[in-house]
Amino acid sequence: MIPEDKALSATTDPFVGDKAEQDSVLIDYEGLGRSRPIESNWHRAWRRFKANRVALIALLVTIAIVLFAILAPVVSYITGYTYYENHLGEKLAAPGQDGYILGSDGNGRDVLTRLAYGGRVSLLVAGLAVISLLLLGGLIGSVAGYFGGWVDTLLMRAADVLLSIPTLVLLILVSSFYRPDPWELAVLIALVSWAGISRLVRGEVISLKHREFVDASRVIGASNSRIILRHLLPNVVPILIVWASLAVPSLILTEATLSYLGLGVQAPQPSWGNMLQEAKQFVRQSWSFVFIPGLMIFITSLCTYLVGLGLRDALDPRLNN
C-alpha cells in the first residue's frame, strides 16, 4: 500500500524521472486512507494538556499570578499604598487591620502591594534565567555534541567542574562582591548552571547527527550552523520545553533563597525572598508577615511545576498513540 520504492526514488534522486512521477508520489501519500487530516504534534500536545485538569488549573493560577505581578501599579492604586512608603505608626498590622488587606510589614508598608511588586522581580529573574539558560545551554550542548572531538571534551569537562560546585555556593561567591540587578542576576544564574541542560542537548544532538536527514542537508551543501540551527535544534525543542517548564519552579526557589540570604535584589525594592528575610526577625510578633510571602513563592513554584509535569506528559514521545 505504501509506495515505498517510489518515495525512496523521489527522495534519493529528485532529478530523475519526470514531474508526473513525483506528483504521483505526492498523490499516493495523500491517498494513504487516512479518515482525517494528520494531527500536528503541537495540536496533539495541546489536546493532551487540556485533558489534564490539574495542569490546566495550575496554568490558570500561574497566569493569574503573572497578571498580578504585571498589574502591580493597579494593585497599588486599589490598595492606596505604594511599595516603598513607610507608615511607622502602623507596623505589623494583622491582615484586614487598618485597611491593610494582607497586613503591613516591619516598616508599616502594605504587604499586598509589596507582594505584587516583589512578584515582578521573582518572575522576571526566573523567566530571564530560563531564557538565557536555554540559549547558553542549547548553544554549548549542540556545539559540543555536533562537533565532538576536543571541543566536546573541553566543554563537557567544564560542565563537570560546574556540576561539582553547588550552584548556590557559586552564586554566593559571585554575589560576595557584586550586587546584581534582576537582569544581571538572571544572566549570572545562567552562567553558573548551564551544565545540566547542555548535557541534555548534547546527548540529543549526538543521537540525531548521524541520521539521514542531516547527511542529506550536508550533501546539498548546508553549513554547520545551518544544520545545527535549522535541522538539529528544532528536533530538540520538545525536550527543551519540558526541561524549561520544570526548571522555572527551581529558578523561582533559587531567586527566593538568594534574596533571603541577602544576596539578591536589595531593599527597598521588594522580592518575595527578601520579604521573607525581613519577616524572619518579626517571627514572634506577626505570623502573617512570615506566612504570606512564602505562601506566594510556594504557590507559584507549585503551579509552574504542575504545568511542567503536564507538559512533560503531553509532549512525551514515549506516550504516543
Next chain:
Amino acid sequence: MFRFIVRRLLQMIPILFGITVITFIIINAAGSPLQQMEFNPRVKPEDIARIRHNLGLDEPLWKRYFIWVGNVLQGDLGLSLINFRPVTERIREVMFNTLLLSSISITLSLLIAVPLGIYSATHRNGRIDRISSLFAVAGYAIPTVWLGLLLILLFSVQFSKWGLPSLPVGGVRDLRDDGGLGDRIEHLILPITALVLPQVATWLFYIRSNMLEVLQQDYIRAARAKGLRNKTVLYGHGLRNVLIPLVTLFGLLIPDIFAGALVVENVFAYPGMGRLAITAIGDKDHTLVMGITLMFAVLVIVGNLIADVLYAVVDPRIRLD
C-alpha cells in the same frame, strides 16, 4: 576496589584543577583588595606599592594562581581577612556540624522514602499512594526557607505561647547550661525536619516511578511465576534493581543536599559551613569565601566517589577493575 578508588581519585585531579581556576577567576574579578586604600588620601602611594609587593599582588595573574594552588596543595588556604586566623582552622571548627546535618538528613530521608516509595508503587492509586504523590509534588515545590520559618513559627513560637513544650529557635546548644546530648538533639530536630521533608519528596518521586518500571519487567513475572514469596520478589528482585538508578540520583543530588544544608543553617542560625559562608560574605572575607567554596566542591567530589563505589556494590555487573 583499592585500584578503582585510586583511579577515581586520579580522575578527580582535572576537576579539582578546574574548580581552583574558576574560584580564582571569580575572586579576582572582584578587583584588588587594596582598592579601598587607593581611594584613601591618607595612604601614601609608595605604601600601597609596598603592600602590593609584600602581598605578591604585583605578580602576573598566572603566577599568583600557581603560588596560591601551591599553598592549597600544602593544605594552606591562607588567613582569614577578619581575624587573621588560618582559614582551614575556621572551616574545621564548623565542618563537623554541616556533615552531621547532611548525613543525618540523607539517612533519615532514605529510611522514610524507600519503604513509602515501594508501598506506593505496589499499591498504585491507593490512598497512601495518592497522599505520598501529593506530598512528593508539594515537597519539591516548597521553599526550604519558608518551611524552616514555618517550623519555627509553629514549634518554637506558637508552642511556647500555648504553653506546650517548645523547640529552640536556632543554634546548636543551649547557651545557659552547656547541655549534653539531649540538648544537642533538641537543637537538631527542626533543622533536620526542614532538610528531610523536601529530600523525602525527591527520593519518593524517583523510587516510586523506578519501582513501577521494574515491576513490569519480565524477571519480576518470572520470579512470581516460580512461586517466590511476595516479599522476596519485592525486596530481592525489585528493590535491588531500583537501587541502581537510586545511587546515580544520589550522586546527582549531593550538591543539592549541601545547598539545602547551607540554607537551613542560615534559617536556624546553625554554626556550619553555610552559615560561615554567609558571614564571610558579609565581612568581605575573600580568603574565607574561597576556602569554603573549595571545601564544598571537595565534599561534593568525595560524595560522588562514595556514589561510584556504592554503584559497584549494588550492581554486580559493574566490575571495579
